[in-house]
Amino acid sequence: MHTDAGVFGRSHELSARAHEQVMFCEDEKSGLKAIIAIHSTTLGPALGGTRFYPYADEAAALQDALRLSWGMTYKAAASGVDLGGGKAVIIGDPAVAKTEELLAAYARFVETLGGRYITAGDVGTNTDDLDVIGKHTRHVMGRSIAAGGSGDSARLTALGVFNAMRAGAESVWGTASLANRTVGVEGVGKVGRELTALLLADGAEVCVTDVNDAALQSLSKANPGVRVLSSVATAPVDVYAPCALGGTLTAATAEVIEAKLICGAANNQLANPFVEQALTERGITWVPDFVANAGGLIQVAGELRSAAPAEVEADVHGIFDRCRDIITAAKAEGIGTGAAANRFAERRLDAIPRSI
Known part of the structure; x- marks a missing residue:
């Protein structure tokens, strides 16, 4: 992306499907600085989590909001749910800046959108935060069960990634099982930890890495057989599972990754679209992130329509x-899995007249 592009230019650099609305939110009293990006409401109200993160600057925050909200449109379309794509980012370190006053101020901005955007959890926010937000706006999903929500989405997100990985394994090795395969899980937060448990239960050998030493120690204590590595992206593993922040698949890493299958929970795993071609040329199967990690979205979509667990x-x-x-479509058409997933989503989007 060009860092000197304006808001409209940035939006069009992602795809021909420009964003419908980008809202900048500031509350001086609480210190809130947030961006809410609504990419599309073609299939329904835009749903996407709230990321609370110490961005280097506002331009980085805007870029993340635009990319993530665009990804949510495709995730919802590919998942078959009747929702559009949106995302919000709050600028700041949640360990320092997060207060009930700030979350309440943010919620009031969400409420002004009248339901065009429905928020949920993401990096830096949890069910407790969503319970606070839910006191000030009706348009929030993923609150705690005690507050009337469906609870934390980590388990179902991990379950979705596990099923996506099984599909990838079937394509690569002819069996939908990870038994006796070595899987490198990058990031053992809520989703990575749940995914690790599923992989171990399936008979996989798991190695992990994380910048958070406490998370690694906790997981190792619960699962002594799990190996801790400084990096798993280029380790001798069968499957690389990026479950931290995005952008780990770069032109450089694509040339040295040893895994034959890449499937994880992180959003925006490709640093740029050309990386997928490099992976394909090396015979590496990448399961598109926005399809693999849709379990959380499916959960909150179910909460929205009061579906049974x-x-x-x-x-x-x-x-x-x-x-x-x-x-299968990617192989038949001679294209990358990302392009095949995009076509899958775009068929749903194009079946409905575009409007605001």
């Missing part, structure tokens, strides 16, 4: 079939 979980298991179809 068993129905929602069945929908998350359906990620396996969706990923299988996308990988």
